[in-house]
Amino acid sequence: MSTVDATRAATVQPTASRGRCIYRIVQVTADLIGLGLALLIAYLIRQSVPGVEHANDLSNHLGDGVWALALGWLIAIALMGGYNPRFATTGTEIYSAILRATVVAAGFSGIALFLTGQPLSRVFFTIFFMIGPVFLLASRFVIRRVINGMRARGHLQSRVVLVGSMPHVDAIARTITRETWLGYDIVGAITPPHDPRRRSRLGIDALGTTDHLADIVREHRPSVLLFTAGSMMTSDEFRRIAWDLEAFDLDVIVVPGMSEIAADRVMMRPVAGLPLVHLEPPRARASLSWSKRAFDIVSTAAGLILISPLLLAIALAVKLGDGGPVLFTQQRVGRDGQLFSFLKFRSMVPDAEKVRAQMLENADRDRGNAVMFKMAEDPRITRVGRVLRRYSLDELPQLWNVLRGDMSLIGPRPALPSEVESYHDDAHRRLSVRPGITGLWQVSGRSDLSWDETVRLDLFYVDNWSFAQDMSILVRTVRAVIASEGAY
Template sequence: MGLGDSVKQMSYKRQINHIGTIAQQRIRTDKLTIQIHRATLIAQYLGFILTFYILMTVRVLPTYENVNRFNPIVWAKEIPVFNDYALFLGILLILHAFTLVQNQLFSGKAESSILEEYMFDFRSIVFSFLITIGITFLLKTTFLYSRVTLVLFIIMMLIESLLWLATRRIIMRHLNKKGRIRSHVLIVGAGRVGLEVFNKVIQVNPVKKEFIGYLDDHKLGKDIVGKISELESILQQKRVDIIYITIPSEKHIIESMLHTIYKYDVDIRIIPEMFDRMNTVFAFRNDLEYPCLQIVKTPLRGLNVFLKRLSDIGGSLFLLLILSPLFLLLAILIKVESQGAVFFKQQRVGKNGLPFQMIKFRSMKNDADLNKSLLVKDNDMTGPVFKLRNDPRVTRVGRFIRKYSLDELPQLWNVLKGQMSLIGPRPPLPEEVEKYTDYHWRRMDVLPGMTGLWQVSGRSDLDFEQWIDLDIYYIERWSISLEMKIIFKTIPAVIKGSGAY
């Protein structure tokens, strides 16, 4: 063996040792994270079992005399319904565990907010509970359970789930601050996209991410740690956990980089070339073995559409029932003040451009539409929308019901008919839609709603483009948690009456 071969072999050995060291560092970090998740999950399930035990001692055992409440082992012999309760608990916990595993396997998000994570756990617990009820119904054991006990148990599960989630977050944040599980990030490309990745991924959460620097062939600066050709040298000198590649058009360079990075235990994330052209959702597909990015107009599809429609029917029926006395009172006030019909019907444009008749309480004088052309020059809104802050056509009762959005209540009938939803973009007039651009038409991809992001974010105080941006944000980022946010913000917005005229 020559001297050159000996030097080359020593170099290979050093490289192998270094690659192995990096892998060990990642394994230790990942192992610690996994251990924390497993420990909190086990503690959570033990908490569920303890809660079940306490509820049994409080709610079930008092009906049985001379039973040792501190020895649940003998309960199976001395309490006839114990086995049925234990079966219910077992099925519920197995279903809940299964849904958690499914989320880990199929979730496309590497990180979620605490609200997103809790909303998933919330749905998982509720769905598991309902499915368990269905299974035990088929097994003919449902009628043996105390309804109060089961309801208390599900409530306690939801509370404990939130507490354990917060505990895990606190532990992870503490370890991140100490640098124990912090991810080390390298960005390839210091152009506009690279800078945006730094601002949106690293700078907003420096506790979780430690920035190593940029690799760039054309720029210099304190954050530029080398050229792209020096990638392997950087990987051998510094610990790198995540690499963001922001030069997708340089195909030959990326291919060379990938061959280099594959040897190391590093997460590789390539920013798609069209990420900034379409602010929407993508889904990965394989069409005839070709990998594709499918543009998803909205997450509101499939089962989500069914669940939303179910909530719309239930919500509109409930509100129509409890608000019927208010409907009668408003109808009397409108009729007493001015001549004309109580309800005002107006053609609006709904999902996919389909027209429908929207119903409102009449808030204007009977001949309001005839005078609209005289007031167009005083429009207080930008874009194709017409609104006047001090519209002379509005009656005194109309001004009050508009301020507190009471004139919108009859639209519950539109919701019940499936023409509208409780939450969604406001339905536009046909003459407004005629002036829409292609971008504005995005707001027609879902059913229009009685309330939405626009209403809870300033209402008529926002200009038209801000209004459109909020509607499209809702469409492209729809989730149950976003629906809940809008619902909780709608009530104070309506009570304050700000921005409405």
């Protein structure tokens, strides 16, 4: 191991256990501050309630049991996994842990106060357990954003060694390279003895074979050892490697053979020493449920009423811009291949479709999406249209498409008939649900994405639909629109 590599190993990332310890200290400190603020707010509100006799009595009993409430709450959070670093940067598990801990802490605290006869105000108790979760959830959201933001900028990196054959290593490396917020710095790969390649197509060097895995880990000191699909020949071989790794301070991650499956569709149940994975079927049919349709209708109707003045202002701006039509109507492919009239505020010159064939000749100016035609500097876009596109205001008439049942608020982007003709077999699954105004494509880069990435995201949405995911996409859409990422 060279001097440069040794220095890099020491500075890029501390040991895995130290990193976990730092995270827990920061999170517990944030929780103490949050609960302290919740105590103060609950106290002030309780003291200001009109008509409550002997309001000052609360201060006499505040020190008797209130700090026990906070301590019990912190213990409940720890027991529910609220301080697990593995949940800190992705997923909803850490937020679910806070909600479960709140219910447990409130229940046990209420019972304890009743049994011990503590005269703590019920108003104070209720407000405390209503405000406290807000601070607890907010602190985790902020810490997550800070950690992921720093990782995306090249800080807080974890040295990771990939274990597996070179094709599997490249497949995982593409995701790691794309998702910079994961904070993984790939050191190299450890390959099976039967794989003679010393470098992958992506340029990842082989550090050695699995026969010498422990020696390689000792030399390169990774924080994470990530086993790709098919990296071990037998379960006994993997068990022996796990024994060899017992003395090392690192995180071991195993990537199963299945991918693009949401965590809530997978349940592991050890049976007779075998880690059996139970997999729920895809949820394309569930995304067509009456509850999703009801949410679309109610939300869209309310939204149209609220933004009607904005719609009128945009219509006037488009009309006065060049005197052309306000709306742009186009045939798009909806659920099960059915065509429908797709509505947008016109953002291009009136004869934009006539000159599209000429634009297709400039394929070198396209941003790389081989199926969906998008140009970063499309000369057909009007001055008003450029503003509309920057903030996705041109999409607002599609709310009418949602009311009519052609589209949903969230789903894959509706495709042109010419695009569908270019679909490969897997891509046709995008048509099994209603297309959406927004979706994973919209919040993950939009027009900057390649066609393969677009299909991957849409298929993930179709197969793993959930109402919680829809709400997450709506929130992320607001952020994506404000940032104008990939909008052109």
